[in-house]
Amino acid sequence: MGAARGGILKPDLAGWLRTTFDRAPTDQGPFDRALTHGSQAAANYERLEFLGDRVLGLVVAEWLFERFPAEPEGALSRRLNALVTGAVCAQVARDLGVVPFLRLGKQARDDGAHDSDNVLGDVMEALIGAFYLDAGLDAVRGFIRKAWAEKIEAHAQAPKHPKSALQEWAAAHNRRPPEYEVIDRSGPNHAPRFTVKVVIGKLADATAEGTSKQEAETAAAAALLEKLGN
Amino acid sequence: MGAARGGILKPDLAGWLRTTFDRAPTDQGPFDRALTHGSQAAANYERLEFLGDRVLGLVVAEWLFERFPAEPEGALSRRLNALVTGAVCAQVARDLGVVPFLRLGKQARDDGAHDSDNVLGDVMEALIGAFYLDAGLDAVRGFIRKAWAEKIEAHAQAPKHPKSALQEWAAAHNRRPPEYEVIDRSGPNHAPRFTVKVVIGKLADATAEGTSKQEAETAAAAALLEKLGN
Known part of the structure; x- marks a missing residue:
């Protein structure tokens, strides 16, 4: 539904907000800002996205905590990370019909920002921030659980740990199992940095850093999986 | 205050919880679990810490959003990161007198876990999780704003961005300004990984990865600052 103003058919933001969030905002200002890219105005979505x-992190964490009472912390973390990526937030934004309401500067429009996962993901988080300020945690919890409902049920199992996924990839492709090596350790004892290299035989390797050996190995496995197209 | 039980003077957990959280818990179970290390029981603090x-992230983010209305997102993020480190959470735990109530296995006790920033930081977050489940967001917001009050006021300015801090370090030590170079770019277009090397003349260098050039440069600057003892 659009309303003609000054000869231009403008999408009806107030109506869309009312439908999407199931109530009219007390103050539409933060929602305007949540839809505004930095290329368009200094009063843009960045603080609301923060x-x-x-x-979003708390609402999804609490939901996973309830929904998967037997899963250890590591599995919950991997589920959470998979549910709050920019790509998933952007998909939710598209499904809700955010695109016509984006406020982009000319350059950003020309660069295709209206279809960028980065921009749409940030806008989705900013809208969640605006709704939280307007209506509080209970309302935003209801909104997120509805908007993310299919996504939380999509995975019967928690996403695999990168090290397990890499191990399975190697086995499935008849390759040697991944080997990890710490190639550098720096920083003071209370804040060490580890650099780990992972190799699959002579096929491929990747290197990454972390604040523990385990964290660096995980990051290296993820980097190698990405190189291998996973 | 202690109560003698079975000949051993046990610290009074129920009394400590009442004083610390300004109310008696509806169910003490989650608090027991929040104080329990993985070395002691399978029902440990890890899920509550998640x-x-x-x-903690939401309560601090919302507080910074209100308290520093003119600061851009980057400054708020740096403040948040500085306020929720393991070391800061551990300090809050010590100040609140958590230590006598920790439940550690023998090996963890022998390893000094009762004074470990990692363990105490995790326990502090787990206690916040338990209190949130017990009393809701408003109560936990009040608790965190009191426990972190001095810490949020301690920095008149947001912590420096690692790239600015490194630039200033080089100038203060009469060194050449840091130079950044992208030495590797991998991953598909929609999920690139950048590896950046930063050098200060021939004095020192560090390498780090990120999902954007800017992120990799920031991580490399932080790694080099750490090497230089900052």
Whole structure:
């Protein structure tokens, strides 16, 4: 539904907000800002995205905590990370019909920002931030659980740990199992940095850093999986 | 205050919880679990820490959003990261007198886990998770704002960005300014990985990865600052 104003058919933002969030905002200002890219105005979505990112993190964490009472912390973390990526947030934004309401500068429009996962993902988080400020945690919890409902059920199992996934990839492709080696350790004892290299025979390798050997190995496995097209 | 039981003077957990959280818990179970290290029992603090980490993140993010209305997202993120490190959470735990209530296995006790920033930081987040489940967001917001009050006011300015801090370090030590170079780019277009090397003349270098050039440069600057003892 559009309303003609000054000869241009403008999409009806107030109506869309009312439908999407199941109530009219007390103050539409933060929602306007959540839809505004830095290329369009200094009053853009960045601060609201900072807030909304943490709102989404808590609501999804609490939901996973309830929904998967037998899973250890590592499995919950991997589920959470998979549910709050920019690509998933962007998909939710598209499904909700955010695109016509984006406020982009000319350059960003020309660069295709209206279809960028980065921009749409950030806008989705900023809208969550705006709704949290407007209506509080209970309302935003209801909104997120509805918008993410299919996504949380999509995986019967928690996503695999990168090291397990790499191990399975190697076995499935008749390759030698991954080997990990710490190639550098720096930083003071209370804040060490490890650099780990992972190789699959002579096929491929990747290197990554972390604050523990385990973290660096995980990052290296993820980097190698990405190189291998996974 | 202790109560003698079976000849051993046990610290009074129920009394400590009442004083610390300003109310008696509806169910003490999650608090027991939040104080329990993995070396002591399978029912340990790890899942509650997963939840509490996000509760703390939201409460601090919202507080910074209000308290520093003119700061851009980058400055708020740096403040947040500085306020929720393991070391800061551990300090809050010590200040609140958590240590006598820790439940550690023998090996962890012998390894000094009662004074480990990692363990105490995790326990602090787990206690926040337990209190959130017990009393909700408003109560936990009040608790965190009191426990972190001095810490949020301690920095008149947001912590410096690692690239600015490295630039200033080089100038203060009469060294050449840091130079950044992308030495590797991998991954598909929609999920690139950049490896950046930063050097200060011939003095020192560090390498790090990120999902953007800017992120990899920031991580490399942080790694080099750490090598230089900052």
